[in-house]
Amino acid sequence: EGLIEFYDSFKDMFEFFCKNTTIHGTIRLVCSGSNRMKTAFWTLLFLASFGMLYWQFALMFNQYWAYPVVLTMSMHSEPKMFPAITICNLDPYRFELVSEHLVQLDHMAEESITFLYGVNTSASLFHMNEKNVYIKDLSKISNLSRSSFKLSQNFSLLRMPDHSNMSGKKHYSVGFRLCNATGGNCFYKTYSSGMDAILEWYRFHYMNIMSQLPVIINISDHEEQIEDMVYSCQYDGEPCRPGDYVHFHHPVFGSCYTFNSKGTDSFWTATKPGIPYGLSLILRAEQKDHIPLLSTVAGVKVMIHNHNQTPFLEHEGFDIRPGIATTIGIRQDEVNRLGGNYGKCTTDGSDVNVKLLYNNTYTLQACLHSCFQHIMVRKCGCGYYYYPLPPGAEYCDYNKHPAWGHCFYQLYNRLRNHHLNCFDQCPKPCRESLYKVSAGTAKWPSTKSQDWVRQALRHQNGYNSTSNRNDIAKVTIFYQQLNYQSVNESPLLSVNLLLSSMGSQWSLWFGSSVLSVVEMFELLVDTLVLSLLFCYQSFRAKKT
Secondary structure (H helix, E strand, O other): OOOOOOOOOHHHHHHHHHHHOOOOOOOHHHHOOOOHHHHHHHHHHHHHHHHHHHHHHHHHHHHHHOOOEEEEEEEEEOOEEOOEEEEEOOOOOOEHHHHHHHHHHHHHHHHHHHHHHOOOOOOOOOOOOOOOEOOOOHHHOOOOOHHHOOOOOOOOOEEEEOOOOOOOOOOEEEEEEEOOOOOOOOEEEEEOOHHHHHHHHHHHHHHHHHOOOOOOOOOOOOOOOHHHOEEEEEEOOEEOOHHHEEEEEEOOOEEEEEEOOOOOOHHHEEOOOOHHHOEEEEEEOOOOOOOOOOOOOOOEEEEEEOOOOOOOOOOOOEEEOOOEEEEEEEEEEEEEOOOHHHOOEEOOOOOOOOOOOOOOOOOHHHHHHHHHHHHHHHHHOOEOOOOOOOOOOOEOOOOOOOOHHHHHHHHHHHHHOOOOOHHHHOOEEOEEEEEEEEEEEEEOOOOOOHHHHHHHHHHHHOOOOOOOOOOEEEEEEEEOOOEEEEEEEEEOOOHHHHHHHHHHHHHHHHOOOHHHHHHHHHHHHHHHHHHHHHHHHHHHHHHO
């Protein structure tokens, strides 16, 4: 009796609750007992308020469990690290080991262009006396035999009528035919532009030729030194140092160098905005035409990206035109995503189901490429040449895998149309830095200054070109402002806000507080105990 208050009946308990609770309106259920109309009115009003309250509660919980987010923007201003800069000379090499096959491919391309357009390009397009890059010790590898690979004649370029054209004029599409391993399910990889078709056809054969090279090639002893491409390099008014860059060779974009790739050297800390405090480069942009149908652009490829990030030059970056001074202003945006229930993102890629094939930090492109390569190896039996290989796999070669092109183009179309699950398996990074770029150009060197500029480069860097301003370029990359914009995701409805909203609704419909909820809980406990007592008394009475 000291713990539980006993009542003679449920009516007494209900009357006591209505007269003493802090919930508004309940006392009218008792005080208006002599007027049944008022009692019925207040009963309906009380039940309607109760229903509206829990309807609002249901809406709140549905919104909370949807985990919506709100974006907040803030500006920060502080010294920060200069981004990584990758430059490529758009001049891929002819490796000596596969040079004979590349010469054969050039002849095939010449014949195809002559067949399609009646143009003889041997004198202007193909240079068979270009210098090849010889790689030491490759002759000791027994599985690399020049005679083991044969260029296939089964992928000839064809010109076909374009039946989709509705203008009434005759239009032709150009492409080549691909079939599966049994020679069936064939389709034509066609392009409305003959130039695009020739370039894709050439790249397709080029990948088969390059698959003869080993996966890892150390070309540091045979590649051009950075002084042959970068005539001048200054950052913040100080000359660049030999250890400020790493270099690699891209099969399409040629010799590439990445400045400030790690982002740990204090030398690259940006303390002031403006052109004088950025990275200034004078670059050689010669058009040697090592592989003219693979690289049709003359100039330099530049990409601005985060540190420890693989530069995907085929998807990002921009070209610098020869004979031009280009100034590139950059502004940084930082995006912070919540992840978890509020969205799909990953902190470092460790929780992603795709095994990354790149040794750098996680990016969406690295995950998509790795996912596609794993599917390619599983479905086609070999890997795409432009992506790294999983352990135990080999690159595609139509001598060993005659139908790999048919398999690859179908898979790639499915990836492009989001029919592969790679976009579902590869979330965005939870923290990401984005760079906005604005550029301006001017002729460089000018007509009056080009003579002494070329003389200075000739004496300092061994520059010996006789062309007119078309083989050098200048580029300056700088921070426009050191302040950067941070875009952060935060929960639209947090737990504190949910409780606050629930309290507001409770006060609106009943004018009560948390203690009123405790009173209702007490009423439920008293009802349960009183029901048990009445059941026990009834049981004893029957037993007696």
